[in-house]
Amino acid sequence: MEHAPQLDDTDRxxxxxxxxxxxxxxxxxxxxxxVARGTAQARLxxxxxxxxxxxxxxxxxxxxxxxxxxxxxxxxxxxxxxEATCAGLAExxxxxxxxxxAGEFDLVCRVVARDHAHLEEVFSAIISTPGVLRxxxxxxLRQRVGPRATQLLGD
Numbered sequence: 001m002e003h004a005p006q007l008d009d010t011d012r013x014x015x016x017x018x019x020x021x022x023x024x025x026x027x028x029x030x031x032x033x034x035v036a037r038g039t040a041q042a043r044l045x046x047x048x049x050x051x052x053x054x055x056x057x058x059x060x061x062x063x064x065x066x067x068x069x070x071x072x073x074x075x076x077x078x079x080x081x082x083e084a085t086c087a088g089l090a091e092x093x094x095x096x097x098x099x100x101x102a103g104e105f106d107l108v109c110r111v112v113a114r115d116h117a118h119l120e121e122v123f124s125a126i127i128s129t130p131g132v133l134r135x136x137x138x139x140x141l142r143q144r145v146g147p148r149a150t151q152l153l154g155d
Contacts, residue, residue, distance in 0.1 A: 007052070010035065012153045014043050015053065019150045022056060059147075067094070067112035069119050070140035073126055074105035081131030082106070088129035094122045105136065 007015070010033065017032050030040035047053040062070070077085055082100070089095050089109060097110040109126065113119035119139075127135060 007153065010039075011043060011047060011052075014040065015047065015153055016150055018044070018053065062096070062112040066114055069113040069115065070143075071111050071113070071119060071122075072138045072140065073109040073111055073123070074101075074136040074138075075107040075109065075126070075132055076104070076134040077106040078131045078133050085129055085131030088131070089126065092122065092125045092129070094118075095126070 013033055014029060017029050021028075026041050026044065027037055029044070030037040033040060035043075044053065062068075075085070085107070086098055089098050089107075092111075094111050094113055095109050096112060099108050100106065101108050111119075111122050111126070113122050123135070123137065126132060
């Protein structure tokens with residue numbers, strides 16, 4: 001098993017600043033940390049190269065885009081259909097994520113919809129995807145804890 005990369009105090013502080021306010025730029029990161037701009041840039045480059053800083057992409061809010069309903073769809077697959085099923089699910093616009101899981105089901109998808117009728121259409125598209133044998137759906141009422149990772153940085 002591959003171990004997590006070791007982060008020193010400067011790396012952890014830099015990551016906290018980046019996660020709190022990613023739009024301010026390297027000059028401001030360096031000012032807040034009290035390090036040279038070149039040091040901040042070199043650290044960011046290394047963290048990106050090591051995969052610690054996985055993305056600078058903005059996060060879109062599906063509700064603000066007109067998709068206020070969310071659901072988790074658990075999928076049981078036919079044998080040896082994983083790749084084809086995932087490719088089919090990726091074609092459904094409202095499928096935001098697909099994760100392989102261990103347990104009773106093989107995949108979990110996070111989906112969104114405009115309203116309940118649209119959610120039914122999304123379910124139909126998923127059920128008709130080749131390789132899908134059975135599904136179980138849970139409608140998301142409200143997100144209580146958002147996507148996060150900075151707590152993994154420790155103290």
